[in-house]
Amino acid sequence: MSFTDFKAALKATADEVNQALKEYLPQGKPEILHESMAYSVYAGGKRLRPVLTLWTAELLGGDKKHVMPIACALELIHTYSLIHDDLPCMDDDDLRRGKPTNHVVYGEAIALLAGDALLTRAFEVMAKAVENGADSHRLLKVIGEIGEAAGSKGMVGGQVVDILSEGKKIDLETLKYIHAHKTGALFRASIRSGAIMSGASSEDLARLTEFAEYLGLAFQITDDILDVVGDETKLGKPVGSDESHAKATYPALVGLEEARRLAQESVNRAKEALAPYKEKAERFNQLLDFILTRES
Amino acid sequence: MSFTDFKAALKATADEVNQALKEYLPQGKPEILHESMAYSVYAGGKRLRPVLTLWTAELLGGDKKHVMPIACALELIHTYSLIHDDLPCMDDDDLRRGKPTNHVVYGEAIALLAGDALLTRAFEVMAKAVENGADSHRLLKVIGEIGEAAGSKGMVGGQVVDILSEGKKIDLETLKYIHAHKTGALFRASIRSGAIMSGASSEDLARLTEFAEYLGLAFQITDDILDVVGDETKLGKPVGSDESHAKATYPALVGLEEARRLAQESVNRAKEALAPYKEKAERFNQLLDFILTRES
Numbered sequence: 066m067s068f069t070d071f072k073a074a075l076k077a078t079a080d081e082v083n084q085a086l087k088e089y090l091p092q093g094k095p096e097i098l099h100e101s102m103a104y105s106v107y108a109g110g111k112r113l114r115p116v117l118t119l120w121t122a123e124l125l126g127g128d129k130k131h132v133m134p135i136a137c138a139l140e141l142i143h144t145y146s147l148i149h150d151d152l153p154c155m156d157d158d159d160l161r162r163g164k165p166t167n168h169v170v171y172g173e174a175i176a177l178l179a180g181d182a183l184l185t186r187a188f189e190v191m192a193k194a195v196e197n198g199a200d201s202h203r204l205l206k207v208i209g210e211i212g213e214a215a216g217s218k219g220m221v222g223g224q225v226v227d228i229l230s231e232g233k234k235i236d237l238e239t240l241k242y243i244h245a246h247k248t249g250a251l252f253r254a255s256i257r258s259g260a261i262m263s264g265a266s267s268e269d270l271a272r273l274t275e276f277a278e279y280l281g282l283a284f285q286i287t288d289d290i291l292d293v294v295g296d297e298t299k300l301g302k303p304v305g306s307d308e309s310h311a312k313a314t315y316p317a318l319v320g321l322e323e324a325r326r327l328a329q330e331s332v333n334r335a336k337e338a339l340a341p342y343k344e345k346a347e348r349f350n351q352l353l354d355f356i357l358t359r360e361s
Numbered sequence: 362m363s364f365t366d367f368k369a370a371l372k373a374t375a376d377e378v379n380q381a382l383k384e385y386l387p388q389g390k391p392e393i394l395h396e397s398m399a400y401s402v403y404a405g406g407k408r409l410r411p412v413l414t415l416w417t418a419e420l421l422g423g424d425k426k427h428v429m430p431i432a433c434a435l436e437l438i439h440t441y442s443l444i445h446d447d448l449p450c451m452d453d454d455d456l457r458r459g460k461p462t463n464h465v466v467y468g469e470a471i472a473l474l475a476g477d478a479l480l481t482r483a484f485e486v487m488a489k490a491v492e493n494g495a496d497s498h499r500l501l502k503v504i505g506e507i508g509e510a511a512g513s514k515g516m517v518g519g520q521v522v523d524i525l526s527e528g529k530k531i532d533l534e535t536l537k538y539i540h541a542h543k544t545g546a547l548f549r550a551s552i553r554s555g556a557i558m559s560g561a562s563s564e565d566l567a568r569l570t571e572f573a574e575y576l577g578l579a580f581q582i583t584d585d586i587l588d589v590v591g592d593e594t595k596l597g598k599p600v601g602s603d604e605s606h607a608k609a610t611y612p613a614l615v616g617l618e619e620a621r622r623l624a625q626e627s628v629n630r631a632k633e634a635l636a637p638y639k640e641k642a643e644r645f646n647q648l649l650d651f652i653l654t655r656e657s
Contacts, residue, residue: 091513095521098513149477154450154469173450174524177473181445181480182513188484189508192501201497205488208504212485217387217394217478225391228470 071351078119079112082136089137089190091182101171101179102186105144109162114139114251116352117280118259121273124345127263131199135207135258138187142215143251145183148176150224188212199262207258214254223247227312235313243313248288249281256280272338276349279335284356286328289314293321295360332357367647374415375408378432385433385486387478397467397475398482401440405458410435410547412648413576414555417569420641423559427495431503431554434483438511439547441479444472446520484508495558503554510550519543523608531609539609544584545577552576568634572645575631580652582624585610589617591656628653 066074090103115136122132151158151166152173159169168176191208195201213219223246230239256277260270293316315324332353339346362370386399411432418428447454447462448469455465464472487504491497509515519542526535552573556566589612611620628649635642 093514095513095518095525097525098518098521102513145477149473152450152473154448154473175521177445177448177450178517178521178524180477181441182517184477184480185508185512185517189505189512192504192508195498195501195505201501202491204501205491205497208488209485209491212481212488216481216485217391217398218389221474221478221481222391222394225394225471225474228474229391229393 066347066351068351068354071348071355074348075111075116075352075355078116081133082112082115082119082140083107085133086137086140089134089141089186091186097171097175098179098182101167101175102183104170105148105167105179106141106183108164110140110144112140113284114143114255117252117255117277118262120348120352121256121259122263124342124349125260125263125265125269127259130197131194132259132262134190134194134197134199135211135262136255138191139211139251139255139258141183141187141190142211142220145180145187146215146220146224146251148180148183152176155224155228184215200264203262203264207261210257210261211254214250219246219250219254220248223250231312237318240313240315240318244285245278245281248285249278252281252284253277272341275338276335279331279338280353280356283328283331283335283353286315286324286331287357287359290316290321290324290328291359291361293317328357362643362647364647364650367644367651370644371407371412371648371651374412377429378408378411378415378436379403381429382433382436385430385437385482387482393467393471394475394478397463397471398479400466401444401463401475402437402479404460406436406440408436409580410439410551413548413551413573414558416644416648417552417555418559420638420645421556421559421561421565423555426493427490428555428558430486430490430493430495431507431558432551434487435507435547435551435554437479437483437486438507438516441476441483442511442516442520442547444476444479448472451520451524480511496560499558499560503557506553506557507550510546515542515546515550516544519546527608533614536609536611536614540578540581541574544581545574548577548580549573568637571634572631575627575634576649576652579624579627579631579649582611582620582627583652583655586612586617586620586624587655587657589613624653 086106090099090106092099118136118139119129119132122129147161148167150156151161152168158166160166166176167179171179188208191204191211195204215221223243226239227243227247230243253274256273257270260273265273292314315327319327335353336350339349382402386402387395389395414432414435415425415428418425443457444463446452447457448464454462456462462472463475467475484504487500487507491500511517519539522535523539523543526539549570552569553566556569561569588610611623615623631649632646635645
């Protein structure tokens with residue numbers, strides 16, 4: 066598979082997710098709330114989490130019909146986290162992916178509530194997948210796992226430590242904690258959910274979890290590097306915004322060259338975890354290269 | 362059952378809920394987040410929603426072991442909604458139940474994230490009830506229903522319309538919408554969840570839903586009345602705070618006397634819906650009188 070073919074495959078899956086998300090975004094009264102929710106869901110984004118869920122399911126022969134609601138729920142959760150992260154009492158960001166953030170457009174109160182509603186909707190969507198014939202025990206396992214990954218010992222916990230660390234000198238251990246929780250936990254849950262919905266063996270689940278953890282790490286280190294050396298027009302936000310928030314990054318803690326080496330090493334390890342799947346894992350290998358070489 | 366016996370029964374169930382909630386509140390890192398979550402969960406409150414869930418299950422012969430996680434999840438969701446409602450970008454309240462609100466103690470960012478984490482934890486707790494032997498289909502139905510009740514077409518939707526109406530002249534229809542969504546939906550879901558977890562017949566579910574809707578209405582009208590004529594030391598917040606937020610209330614729209622009549626009428630109708638359960642519904646009848654005559 067050429068890199069061009071890979072990018073077409075990525076876009077095709079992201080398009081399917083965008084189609085499905087339409088179904089899961091509520092409409093009607095209160096219109097302004099639903100408009101605000103849709104605004105952030107459709108404000109760009111690579112749909113990496115749902116793509117990971119769907120491709121993992123495909124790798125294991127899972128049924129897309131039953132996995133799609135989970136994939137979309139993960140994107141709703143990711144979107145809620147971005148809206149809340151951007152609020153003035155948090156990172157106070159006016160731009161994301163080159164567009165005004167939710168609270169800039171809709172005001173703080175509606176932005177806060179749009180985030181709350183997206184998070185709530187995610188769990189509703191997953192639970193109601195049973196009405197379409199999804200296996201009830203797998204669904205409950207996935208809901209429990211995503212709840213844990215998104216909660217106080219996962220994504221929200223990482224966000225808390227990130228905020229508490231602002232303006233302070235932190236060590237590599239703390240930076241790893243922030244990354245593993247703030248973004249890593251949801252990547253991990255995305256891949257594991259696709260596996261669980263497909264009835265993965267414990268062996269498959271262990272391998273894919275290892276893949277997920279190295280993928281998350283590669284993503285985070287690259288994110289940190291882009292914040293230092295990225296192109297503002299491609300990133301859609303000012304370069305150096307982590308620095309201006311006095312946030313620690315890999316380049317700041319270990320230097321740019323070592324950060325690049327660590328990102329490459331993570332990609333290599335993620336590929337090793339996938340080796341038993343041979344050519345069936347090719348798309349994932351390309352995705353890892355894409356994460357490493359992306360410009361936004 | 363005397364009113365004294367009823368109050369003892371209410372306290373006994375609330376105590377059980379408080380015990381169980383301890384189990385469901387996460388501990389460990391990040392400590393400040395978990396402390397902030399526990400602060401609001403244990404900042405008082407009558408535990409009305411979990412009591413309704415548990416008593417409904419008891420009425421129908423449900424298994425308390427399987428209903429308790431749902432009851433506690435509803436209280437976690439109620440608590441998150443209070444934390445977010447009190448934030449500066451929302452109602453900007455410094456006091457609740459006589460105590461400083463979450464963001465006054467922990468700061469806005471942690472308060473926001475504590476709310477997010479409580480909401481997320483609620484769904485995790487419900488999903489994991491399957492590990493303790495709860496029926497998987499009932500659980501998924503309840504998670505879907507609570508998600509809907511708490512989301513953009515339920516509690517969050519009511520909150521949005523409430524905020525959009527501030528300082529505006531609104532009609533009774535809009536006030537009813539706000540009440541039915543902002544508080545009514547979760548009361549309704551509390552009672553229906555107890556019924557669904559107990560395998561209620563569609564007849565029982567219809568009756569109990571009617572009971573729930575009138576109970577919610579009685580609660581909301583009484584709440585509005587207390588805001589006008591209540592005792593500040595008992596309420597734990599300033600009387601007239603709705604007026605100072607330029608919020609519409611039943612007394613403002615229909616007059617105090619008519620508001621009292623409507624509250625009594627709602628209680629009567631709720632009792633009628635319960636009539637087929639005869640003396641088994643006595644505790645609920647007393648609860649309705651308690652809601653009507655409460656001072657906080």
